Structures are given as C-alpha cells and as structure tokens.
Amino acid sequence: MDEEHQPLPTRPSSGRLAQVLAEWKTLALLGGPIVVAQLAQMANGVIDTVMAGHYRAEDLAAVGIGTSLWSPLLLFFFGVLSAQQPTISGHRGAGETDQIMSVTWQGLYIAGASTVLMIALLLSAGPLLPLLGLGDETAAIAEGYLQAFVWGVPALLLTMSLRGLTDGLGHTRVIMVISLISALINLPLNYVLIYGEFGLPEMGGIGCGWATALSNTAAALIMLAYLHYSKHYRRYHLIGDWVAPRWSRIQQLLRLGLPIGASMFVEVSMFGVIALFLAPLGAVVVAGHQIVLNITAVVFMVPLSLGFALTLRVSFLMGAGTPDTARLLARTTLLLGLGIAMVHIPVLLFGREFLVSLYTSDPEVIAVGSRLLVFAAIFQLADILQVTAISALRGYKDTRIPLGIMLLSFWGICLPLGYVLTFTDWLVPALGASGFWLALIVGLTCAGVLLITRLWRF
Template sequence: MSLIQQTLHEWRALLRLGAPILVAQLAQMANGFVDTLMAGNASSFDLAAVGIGVSFWVPLSLFFMGVLGALQPIIAEHNGAKRFDNIVPVAWQGIYIALIGSLGVMLLLWNVMPLVELFKADAKTAAIVEGYLQAFVWGVPALLLITALRGFTDGMGHTKVFMVVSLLGTLCNIPLNYIFIYGKFGMPELGGIGCGWATTGANMVALAAMLVYLHWGKANKNIHFFHTIHTPSVILIRRILKLGIPIGVTLFVEVSMFCAIAIFLMPLGAQTVAAHQIVLNATSMAFMVPLSLGMAVLLRVSYLVGEQTLGRARLVARSSLLLALAIACINVPILFFGRELLANMYTQEPEVVAIATRLLKLAAIFQLVDVLQVVAVNGLRGYQDTALPMWIIVLAFWGVCLPLGYVLAYTNIIISAAGAQGYWIALTVGLAIAAILLIWRLFAFKPTSTPPLST
C-alpha cells in the first residue's frame, strides 16, 4: 500500500478502537456533568463542595489508575506478539495492585479534612465536602478494580466492553443522584453529599457487570480468566510498576494542577470556585475526544510493536497528531462561541455565569495545545516510553503553571491581578511547553526490535 493508503488504513483501525473508548469516556464524564449540574441546582455551596471534594479524590485515584494503565500496553503487546499465555497472569497482578491502591486512597480520603480547613473554606461548604468524601470513599475499591480489569479488556482489543460497563454506571448514577441529592422515595435530602453515595453505588454496579462479562462473555471462552487464580508475582508486579508509576505520576501531576487551582481559588469565594468547576467540567467533556484518540493510539502502537511492525507503529504515532489538530478545530469554536450557553446550562446564578463565561474564552484557546500533548504522550506510552514524558509534564505543570498562575492571579508583577483567569492563562502556557517537548520526543524516539516488558 502507498503511504496514504497505509495511513487511512491505520486511521480506520484507530476509529474502531477509539469510538467505544470515546463513548466510555463520555459516559464517565457524564457522571461528573450530572453531579455538577444536579449539585448546582441544589445550591452554589453544594456545587463548590462537590468541586472541592472531586479536587481531592481525583488526583489520588488517578495516580493508581495511571499505574494500572500500564496493563493496556503490556497486554496489547503480548496480544500482538501472540503470547496469549502471558496475558491473564499480568491481568491478575493488576487486581492485586488495585486492591492495595484502594486501601491507600481510602485512608488518605478519610483524613483529608485538615487540608480543607487549611485553605479556609467556609463552614457550610467544608461540612458538605466532608460528607461527600465519606460517602464516595466506599466506592474506591470498585473504581480501581474496574480500571484493572479494563486493562485486560482494552489490551485484548475489546474496547466495547468498558463502553457498556461505563454506560451502565452512568445510567445508575443519574437516578441515584436524584434520590440522594433531593431526598426522593423516603431518603433524606443530602445535597452535594448525595453525589458521593450515588457515585459509590454506580461504581459497584459497573464492577458487577464487568465481572459477569469476564466470567460468561463469549470472547473470553478461551481465556478462562477466573479458572485459575494466579498468585502475586514480584517479577510481574515490578515490571508493571516500572512502566505504570511514571504514568501514574503524570496523571497525578496533570489532574492535581486543575484540582489545586480550585483549592487556591477558595479565598476568592464559592462563586469563583463554582465557576472554575463549571469550566473544568465543560472542557473535560470536550477533551474526551482527543483523550480517546490518544488511548486508541496507545493500544494500536503497543500491538504493532508486539507484532514487530515498527514502521507502521511509527506511522500511527506521528500521523495521529494530524487527527488531534482536526479535533481542536472543532472543540475550540464550540467552547469559544458557545460559552454563554454552556455556563447557563450549569447554573442560573448571574455572578457564577459571568465568571464562567470569561474563563471559557481562555479555556477554548487552551484546548488547542491540550489535544496535541495528550496524543503525543499516549503515542510514547505505546512505545512504553514513560519516564521522560513524566518529567516533561512535571516541568510544564508544576514548574510553570502553578507559580505562573499564582503570579498572574494574585499579583501585579506581569499583569494586573487577574484572579481565576490568571490560572487559565498559565495553564495554556504550560501545556504549550509540554506539547512542544512531547512532540519532539515522539519524533526523536527510536523504538527497538525488542521492546521493554516483552517477556
């Protein structure tokens, strides 16, 4: 085939992998959208509290979810190399990592309130934050176990499985939110705290569905996932952690940046925090398309590396950047020109709408560089190159975004103190730096014929 034919062939393969991933990601994001929308209709205090609560649990959970994300390239590589006997033992190690990680996340969330008090949240908001986290924490084991099992199903190329599981979780989350937030069917009216209980219930239902599929699904009839319980393997766990910890750190740095901004904005009042949460949620929804593309690139590159077709793997990794730019050309105008409509979807409070509208204008520009960096970093993960990309993200987010954001938001050193807008300007600058460095690494990286973690 010609280069153009090969490129189109691989883009069709990415579409087959990425479309179910996109639906799954949108379903997961829909949970946050529903939580934000329904909590916002309860009160701005509930909306701010849910946003602050999310700011604490998301970075912790995503660190371990990133570590478990190493299962996808490892299993996809084994699948491409036709080493089928290696797949289930690796997946079982992910289960053990998920169980241990769950204990760590739960312990930290049970003891997080001193940090909330440190940032001087008002008493009413702090009380809702505490109740929300105490409810959410019971669903953490289900959340991480689903992630581990997703590593197996996605790595085998069965991306529709997690799509169905995610849709089921979302369908459960909506009525549970309605019941717990507004006190329906005899339940007390819990407000933002009800979001935590709804999320826990939805996670447990989704895990049950995943287990049912693994045990009875036709695609697994030759895999026998549960027929043999594979004991913990120090060698396999070490290999997973070597690849996964940099991914976990990268996700933690990325998400903690956005969550830290919500915390640092608390002195500006609940309305500013609520507006930031609205913008973060809206941009995250738009981000699901390039993120899904990036995850499809990861799976496809890993498979091709295992298959030893390195030229095609390189073609996929590089040409996907053109798809990322095409996605940006759609996302940017939607966020920029639709900012007022989006803000009014979340809340009817004029002050919150006004702040969110101003922030969405900046967030639209931010999307342009964000789509490039996420596709580039996932291409590198497909090559199982995670260490240097981790340091690039750390530099861009913690070395540039945090200090620059504080300077722009609260001082007059560079511009007049811009409040929340200063942080979104800093995010754009930091992400631009990350995108440039990651794209350079993607083009400079030389995959070998014997990739890491191949045995």
C-alpha cells in the same frame, strides 16, 4: 469488539496514504467505544456538578472541592493500572496469549493495594478542608461527600483493572457498555439522594457521593458477571486461571505504570490545586472554575480516547514486529489531533454562555464561567497535541522522560506563573482567577512542544 479491530498492518506496497487511512480506521474502531466509555464515566462527575449546582451554590462548591481531591488520585491509580493495556496488547500482537492472565492478575494485586492507599488519603483529607478558607457549611458538605464517595473506590479500581484485560485484547466496547450502565444508574440515584425522594433524607451535595459510590459498585458487579459468562472470555477465566503474585511481573508493570500515573496526576492535580488556591476568592469563583473544568474535561475525552487507542495500537504494532508502521501512525495521528482542536475551539468560544448555563442558573457563576471558558478554548490546540504525543510514547513504553516534561511544564512553569498572575502585581495587575487560566495556556504549550519533539526524535 472482535479481533478484527486489531489487524496486522497493510503491506507497504499498498501505498503510504492507504496505510495511513487503514491505521486511522483501526484507531476509529478502537477509539470510538473508548470515547463513549470516557464520556459515560465523565457523566458521573457532570451529573454531580449539574445537580448540585441546581440545588445550591454551596453544594456545587463543596462537590467541586471534593472532586478536585479525588480526581487526581483516581487518575494517578488509573495511570498505574493502565500499564496493563499496552502490555497485554503487546503480548497479543506477538502471539504470547499465555502471558495475558498473568498480567491481569498482577494488575488486580496492584489495584488492591491502590484501593487501600486511595481510601486512606481521601479520609485523611477531610479534616484539612476548613484550612482551605472554605465556609464551615461548604467544608462540612465536602467532607461528607468524600466520606460517601470512598465506599465505591474498591469497585471503581477493580473495574479499571479489569479494563486492562478487555481493552488490551481490543474489546473496547465492554467498558463502553459498563460505563453507560453506571451513568444511567447514577442519574436517578443523584436526584433521589440530593432532594430526598421516596422518604429518604435530603442530603444535598453529600448525596452525590453516595450515588456515585453505588453506581460504581453496580458497574463492577456487572463487569465481573460479563467476564464470567461471556463466550469471548471462556479461555480467560479469572478464577480458573488464577496466578499467584509475582513480584518481578508486578515490578515490570509498576516501572511502566508509575510514570504514566504520575504524569496524569501532575496534569489533573494542577487543576485541583488551582481550585484550592481559588477557594479564598469565594464560592462563586470556585463554582465557575469547577463548571469550566467539567466542560473542558468532557470535550477532552475525545482526544484522550484517541490517545488510549493510539497507545493500544502502537504497542500492538511493536509486539507484531512492525515498527515502521508504528512510527508512521504515531506521527500522522498528530494531524487527527489538530483536526479535533479546530472543532473544539469555535464550539467553546461561541457557545460558552450556553454551555455554562447548562450547569447553573446563577448569573454571577455564569459570568465567571463564561470568562474562564475563553482561556480554555485557546489552550485546546496545545492540550490535544500534547496528549496525542504522550499517548504514542506510552505505546513505545517511553514514560520517564515524558513524566519529566509534564513536571517541568505544569508544576515548574504553570503553577508558579499562575499564582503570580492571580494574586500579585509583579508582572501585571492581579488578574484573579483568569491568571491561572492564562498560565495554563503557557504550561500546556510548553508540554506540547517538548513532547512532540521527544516523539519525533524517539
């Protein structure tokens, strides 16, 4: 993406409506490739889930549990590293291009430390899986899946760190292409390794982990090659412009990134913890829950990508010294979020059985997934508005108060309420898996109201 996709704002004399439409066009140019990139990255998880689901329910449950463990960690470290995007975008808006490679290198150092931590945490989780009430076979598959997946973690976090440079400069098509290539590599590898084609052993769900690790490694190598040979990055040589670790700069990125990562972890880990709570209810319930998580995660990529673009644009506008336009954009983008929700809700409601059937042919799993998808459709409005509001606040580098709001809404309200509704008769007769999904509606609504109020008063 060239620099014209991050232009300076139009003059106020052009009219307020023209300003808004011009900024929405900029968001579309920035966010369109991000949507494709996020969907392509999500495709790896979807491919794992669909192909494991058509192999065996036990493998689907195992891959679902494994995914529930690494997804929150990955999003936490992605959030920490995503401090680079608004920082680089702000420097670009202010014309401080000499600061860009310094930020990039400090992000790479953070990515290196994050890699060590993520691998250690995932490997230590394996022996704890039997304690979750899983069957021995499902627990063994989940542990094997994680042990394979960790081999791709260094490449995955390297790619995420380098994305800070490309996205921050407004070149969002780069990660789009890289993500598409990764998904195209992952699909045939999954089939070959799950079913044991070409003389390879039949690995089942464990093969999903190896396929994802290999595709992530390929994506990182392609990203490095592009940055080295592309004419657009000749003035941003990674090796030639090497910058030594600077603790003050690393601290700045961590002060911004840690609350972002923690906010993402709070939300996504909540879904993961719910999956772990539901494990004693059996593989069918876990499988149905996992399918609905995948479906909602896929549709969530559209508002999430809009949020990424909004963060980039608001930080650019603040760096360029146009806070009035930044405020106008932050508030009016809530209308775009509302429009997206009005599309998602009927699609999920009326297409729920068809969507679930794409993942599995098991009628019991389809019944569970179709029931839970009704709740997912209901919370679309609150979920989309809260991610839009928190993304605008990140563009302003306001991350600590939003983190507190997420903690209160998800861990203070949603999880305790969900446990009560699912397993006890304290408020209503125990609802089973539906109880947690009903609590999600309450938690997301609280988060949406509080974050929009914060944005409006900021």
